[in-house]
Amino acid sequence: MNIPENLKYTKEHEWIKLLDDGEAVVGITDFAQNSLGDITFVEVPEAGDTFTEGEAFGVVESVKAASDLYMPLDGEVLSANEGLEDAPEKVNQSPYEDGWIVKIKIANPDQIAGLLDVSGYQEIAKD
Template sequence: MSNIPADLLYTKDHEWVKVHDDGTATVGITDYAQESLGDITFVEFPQDGESFTSGDTFGVVESVKAASDLFMPVDAEVIEINEDVDASPELLNQEPYEGGWLLKIKLQNPEQLDELLKADAYESIV
């Protein structure tokens, strides 16, 4: 059974979003996603300052099994990438919700958060 923290929002594409009070959020992949991928070997990140629309591909996660696109959950600007994951992609397997986060983003349309899934809704699709 996958770990699905109740305090996060989720996408059907298995990304999670943790919203912060300052108009920013942290984005990562879910425990289910990292389990499905297997041993993660590489992550392709966007550049700081890049802007994306909800649903845009912002990077790729590669594992011993497959490569999988990463999709931006909301309209946002990238303000930070996780350098630790860039150097050690296996952190995504070890700590998908803590040390294995991918991006910090500045929300451009916070009302889009209402379109994301709460933990119980996400649990029902996995």
């Protein structure tokens, strides 16, 4: 199971890559994509949409099930990965790179302290 050191995580199996300028990229973890199996559809929000922490902002569907995506931090969507519309399998093939889902502007940096680090997430992502 691939859990990169440089990312933050949530118990809903999302990863958050913190960028320098108060922005972050969000996706689902290798564990999540593996559990879901072949991903056939990803619904992403529009740029400008705002969400609060824990709010559903999209859907990932696999042959087996549909799962909501939950916003890890309060924020505004700057962009979404448009490539997933035609190639949702990117989330399976490259969950931490090509399969990213949204880029957000963090509204409340204090919430970052509530995210999980690698060791915290490893406890959750056990088979």
